[in-house]
Amino acid sequence: MELTDQKENAENRAPRNIAVIGASGSIGLNALDVIASSRGRLRAGVLTVNRSVSKLVELARRFKPDVIVVADSAVDRSPLTDVPIGTDVLFGSDSIDEVVRRPDIDIVLLSIVGVAGLRVAWNAIDAGQTLALANKEALVAGGSLLMDLLEDRGGKLYPVDSEHSAIFQCLLSRRRAGTTPCIVGRDVERLILTASGGPFRTWSLAQLKNVTVKDALKHPTWNMGSKITIDSASMMNKALEIVEARWLFGLDSERIQVAIHPQSLIHSMVEFVDGAVLAQLSPPDMRLPIQFALDETARLPGSARKFDWKQAFSLDLYPPDFERFPALELGFEVAKNGGSSGVVLNAANEVAVEAFLNNRLIRTTLKELPPYPAFLN
Ligand SMILES: NC(=O)c1ccc[n+]([C@@H]2O[C@H](COP(=O)([O-])OP(=O)(O)OC[C@H]3O[C@@H](n4cnc5c(N)ncnc54)[C@H](OP(=O)(O)O)[C@@H]3O)[C@@H](O)[C@H]2O)c1
Known part of the structure; x- marks a missing residue:
């Protein structure tokens, strides 16, 4: 069509x-x-x-x-x-x-x-x-x-999800308007998921030891439900999105990357084998990807915010810090291993986020943990 x-x-x-x-x-x-x-x-x-x-x-x-x-x-x-x-x-x-x-x-x-x-x-x-x-x-x-x-x-x-909608939009631009969601492009080199970096993007490892629920709920660019806001603060949200991208687009984890983009204006990108990169940009507003899905990819006027081209703005992109945000690595591991590893990652995260939101998650390091999750009680 x-x-x-x-x-x-x-x-x-x-x-x-x-x-x-x-x-x-x-x-x-x-x-x-x-x-x-x-x-x-x-x-x-x-x-x-x-x-x-x-x-x-x-x-x-x-x-x-x-x-x-x-x-x-x-x-x-x-x-x-x-x-x-x-x-x-x-x-x-x-x-x-x-x-x-x-x-x-x-x-x-x-x-x-x-x-x-x-x-x-x-x-x-x-x-x-x-x-x-x-x-x-x-x-x-x-x-x-x-x-x-x-x-x-x-x-x-x-x-x-805005990142996956962005990738979907970039991939659709290579085709006649279609509706197949899982496009394994022979032409695609990699998918680049952008991440705002959340409220702790610039916090040092020492500072990260003292985060509070209130700090973690202050997302710099998006207004979302509490669970995804905490996931964004730990960057577990991006880990979940790596796995999500792996299944939606059928690409190996090696062909998925993350770029920190504090302005949340580029919602994700696709790099093609010739080196060309397509990106989807818009102000951070979930109404656009929702409308694109509900209108089944038709481009129609809607209520999502638009850019004010009279204002100057900048686009920063840089690689993520795996030391301060170790959750990211888990996303790549799960996307690579498949099987039931996604169930384990997701379940552990849901329990941890709920405990954190209810001030029941004690600060510790992996070495100090008991063998069973009694520390969550
Ligand atoms: N928010 C965003 O901008 C955003 C962006 C991308 C992706 N997502 C994803 O979209 C999903 C929703 O996020 P959200 O931020 O909109 O969450 P939210 O604000 O917490 O809203 C969750 C909704 O689900 C209902 N709900 C919760 N648990 C349920 C259950 N066990 N059975 C049936 N209904 C249940 C809630 O009803 P009650 O009000 O009655 O609790 C509420 O209507 C998440 O998976 C998130 O990762 C969100």
């Missing part, structure tokens, strides 16, 4: 029905902003949360979805009396698995946090749905299984 046809189709067809899985989160709310600004191209047919019932009711009153789901059945249900007529209410994680399979859903936007996303991704792909994937933990823990299932069921997958 030519790009112009695709654009006209996106503008003229009936609204695409979107299931926003994780509607109360940072990505979910940005996605709802994209839907609200889409001039009728997109509609929210399903909204889900884990426990944020009041927020869900507020969103249901605004977007009038067909169904809403609260994953945690034990929550206080009293706010649900204000759900608009015509919106069904379901409870439990199983109901999320069910709604992503609904035939009236055109695109499942998976924006819940953590490995809970794995089974949702599995169900959506298994049902042959088009999946817009923000949740990176699903690919880290189950990338091999999910990509095999995707191939088998013949569905489509659009990356939403």
Whole structure:
């Protein structure tokens, strides 16, 4: 399909029905902003949360979805009396698995946090749905299984993570507008994932021993949920993205690199075998990669911020420091080893981040650790 046809189709067809899985989160709310600004191209047919019932009711009153789901059945249900007529209410994680399979859903936007996303991704792909994937933990823990299932069921997958969307956009520029997400380019030399470096980019090893939760939650360029913000501070986020890129684009870990780019304007790059490098640039705003996925690669006006070309700006790029940010090495190791190593890395990280956020993670060095994770209690 030519790009112009695709654009006209996106503008003229009936609204695409979107299931926003994780509607109360940072990505979910940005996605709802994209839907609200889409001039009728997109509609929210399903909204889900884990426990944020009041927020869900507020969103249901605004977007009038067909169904809403609260994953945690034990929550206080009293706010649900204000759900608009015509919106069904379901409870439990199983109901999320069910709604992503609904035939009236055109695109499942998976924006819940953590490995809970794995089974949702599995169900959506298994049902042959088009999946817009923000949740990176699903690919880290189950990338091999999910990509095999995707191939088998013949569905489509659009990356939403800004780095992977950037790479996808650069790769698409080499092709006629297509939708295949996993492009193993004979022409591609390497993928370069950019990283802001997070709040501790310039901190010394000595300073890093005294970081607080408050320090770690102050991301310099992105406003995101707490788990990914902590992951960005430790650069575990980039480690997870290395694994994510490995599965999405089918390239060996040796052909993936990381570049520190404090301004977060270049969202990632592709180097081709002739030495040419293509990059995707835009202000740091998740609404752009979300819209690109929900519009299935059509370029249409939206609500994402744009550059002010009257302002001077600079682009710095430099290699990462593996000594101060050892998590990065783990990403390369897991991308190389595959198997169940992604499950182990992801599980250890999710437990550690939760413990850190709750001030239960004691500062120590690897040499001081007991043999079992009793230090997390
Ligand atoms: N934020 C970003 O800019 C960004 C960028 C790139 C990639 N990502 C990825 O996108 C995912 C979401 O990130 P986020 O920052 O949007 O997270 P977030 O703000 O913490 O939102 C998480 C959403 O998932 C729901 N949720 C949490 N646990 C759940 C469970 N067990 N079952 C069902 N729903 C659950 C939450 O509902 P409640 O409100 O009820 O808890 C909320 O709606 C993560 O994998 C992250 O790495 C995020």
